[in-house]
Amino acid sequence: MSNRKIKDIVLISLFSAIIVVCSFITIPSAIPFTLQTFAVFLCLNILGAKKGIISILIYIFIGVVGLPVFSGFNGGIGALLNVTGGYIVGFIFSALIFWVITSVFNKKSRKIINLIASFMGLIVCYIFGTLWYILLFIKNGDTISFTGALTICVLPFIIPDILKIVLSVVISEKINKFITKN
Numbered sequence: 001m002s003n004r005k006i007k008d009i010v011l012i013s014l015f016s017a018i019i020v021v022c023s024f025i026t027i028p029s030a031i032p033f034t035l036q037t038f039a040v041f042l043c044l045n046i047l048g049a050k051k052g053i054i055s056i057l058i059y060i061f062i063g064v065v066g067l068p069v070f071s072g073f074n075g076g077i078g079a080l081l082n083v084t085g086g087y088i089v090g091f092i093f094s095a096l097i098f099w100v101i102t103s104v105f106n107k108k109s110r111k112i113i114n115l116i117a118s119f120m121g122l123i124v125c126y127i128f129g130t131l132w133y134i135l136l137f138i139k140n141g142d143t144i145s146f147t148g149a150l151t152i153c154v155l156p157f158i159i160p161d162i163l164k165i166v167l168s169v170v171i172s173e174k175i176n177k178f179i180t181k182n
Helices: 003-024 036-047 049-064 085-104 110-137 146-154 155-181
Strands: none
Touching: 003 036, 036 049, 036 085, 036 146, 036 155, 049 085, 049 110, 085 110, 085 155, 110 146, 110 155
């Protein structure tokens, strides 16, 4: 196996582990939030979309098989099938959007394109997760409007998520320079 492939396997695995660790780190605030989103976008910004998707899929897979890797030390298929599971699945769609945008605009300023791609990925994750939330709410016989779901599920997290994305892009620039050197 070539050194490049070994390096890729190690980095993909490392970022799956980083996502796990960051999903356990809760920042106390009026509405507590984890660093899971930060880790997902750091992964995409450092590994790129293809390897980043693999890392995210590994993270989700190990959670689905029952390891408690999701926020709140949850795991198993039930964790994905609850009202917030759509946001975890939404990370895959975030990565796909990130991939499309960074592929189309790969010749432009990398930092700006990665920032835009990350924000667009976050929006897609918000939409997917919120629709998932609404569908499960309806399945349970309750009703909630899209605006009501956004107020509960998205609004409190917009500013922290924007900060996490900006931080992930800034840090990834530094780490990518180090990785490229070595």
